[in-house]
Amino acid sequence: MIKYSKKELIKGIKNSERVLLSRAITLAESQKEEHRKYIHGIIEKLLPDTGKSLRIGITGVPGVGKSTFIESFGAYLISLGHKVAVLTIDPSSKQSGGSILGDKTRMPQLALNDNAYIRPSPAGISLGGVAGKTREAMLLCEAAGYNIILVETVGVGQSETAVSEMVDAFLLLMLSGAGDELQGIKKGIMESADIIAINKCDGDNIKKSKEAQMEYKRAVQMFPRKFENWVTEVLTVSALENMGMEEIWQKILKFESLSKKFNHFERNRSGQLINWFETELHFLLNHHLMKTKGIQDKVKTMKSKISKGEISSFRAADIIFYEFLSKVS
Numbered sequence: 483m484i485k486y487s488k489k490e491l492i493k494g495i496k497n498s499e500r501v502l503l504s505r506a507i508t509l510a511e512s513q514k515e516e517h518r519k520y521i522h523g524i525i526e527k528l529l530p531d532t533g534k535s536l537r538i539g540i541t542g543v544p545g546v547g548k549s550t551f552i553e554s555f556g557a558y559l560i561s562l563g564h565k566v567a568v569l570t571i572d573p574s575s576k577q578s579g580g581s582i583l584g585d586k587t588r589m590p591q592l593a594l595n596d597n598a599y600i601r602p603s604p605a606g607i608s609l610g611g612v613a614g615k616t617r618e619a620m621l622l623c624e625a626a627g628y629n630i631i632l633v634e635t636v637g638v639g640q641s642e643t644a645v646s647e648m649v650d651a652f653l654l655l656m657l658s659g660a661g662d663e664l665q666g667i668k669k670g671i672m673e674s675a676d677i678i679a680i681n682k683c684d685g686d687n688i689k690k691s692k693e694a695q696m697e698y699k700r701a702v703q704m705f706p707r708k709f710e711n712w713v714t715e716v717l718t719v720s721a722l723e724n725m726g727m728e729e730i731w732q733k734i735l736k737f738e739s740l741s742k743k744f745n746h747f748e749r750n751r752s753g754q755l756i757n758w759f760e761t762e763l764h765f766l767l768n769h770h771l772m773k774t775k776g777i778q779d780k781v782k783t784m785k786s787k788i789s790k791g792e793i794s795s796f797r798a799a800d801i802i803f804y805e806f807l808s809k810v811s
Contacts (some may be wrong), residue, residue: 498626510618528625535624539645541635542655549588551721558727560597567599567628646674654678658694673705683718691718709746
């Protein structure tokens with residue numbers, strides 16, 4: 483049962499009421515079709531209030547200090563007068579399906595700030611380091627008046643670049659002193675990054691961080707450019723000591739300005755809308771296919787036959803697909 487009316491949720495979100503914003507995101511993350519349709523109706527009404535924020539994706543290698551960086555960077559942005567929403571994507575518990583990590587405990591100061599909103603979401607089975615409903619959460623936060631949206635991903639992996647398809651700027655956090663600086667990370671994630679920041683540039687690690695910075699600067703020269711006059715910036719920061727936050731922000735603003743000047747920003751946003759449409763369409767097709775009477779049992783049978791070598795995966799997929807078509811036609 484849905485506790486709030488659409489009118490109450492819409493009004494509450496527009497008034498930046500955190501409880502109602504959180505309720506709306508929970509409905510968006512629900513697997514129930516009733517909830518999905520309900521929240522999509524609300525988002526439709528809120529669309530005129532969305533799209534005005536700057537969306538920044540943040541990812542990094544394990545142990546790079548993403549949460550510490552986001553707390554420091556978020557506090558800096560708030561000091562400039564911004565309202566910051568942090569959408570953190572956590573590994574999922576196999577038992578409950580919920581988030582394993584507690585991002586509000588990892589960002590204690592930011593969590594207490596009235597101009598910040600932190601929402602941890604379980605990654606579930608979604609690929610790309612982002613939760614399946616990150617897009618909806620982003621739009622709801624924008625409607626609530628948050629003009630900077632930070633999307634923290636699970637971590638670096640083969641399909642981690644999915645986050646770059648839903649943000650305006652993509653920041654990659656790296657570490658120095660881990661052997662060959664260009665090993666242990668996929669080339670694709672580096673090519674997707676608009677800015678690379680080498681974190682933990684403090685204490686005895688300053689020299690190594692500067693050396694890593696020079697190595698990455700040489701590497702990014704070989705990557706294809708997203709648009710004219712932009713080569714991926716490589717900076718050093720210390721989230722622990724709150725150093726480098728202003729420089730990071732200025733580089734992001736420079737990237738935003740140039741991307742708008744060369745029409746990259748608009749093309750990127752348009753591409754995101756198409757991507758979101760295709761993602762939703764694929765979800766609905768799969769959802770309704772698996773709900774069609776007799777299909778789930780047929781899928782189990784086909785899996786058994788495939789594992790025994792009795793049928794090819796291609797042939798099995800064809801059988802399921804055409805049976806589905808016969809049932810819905």
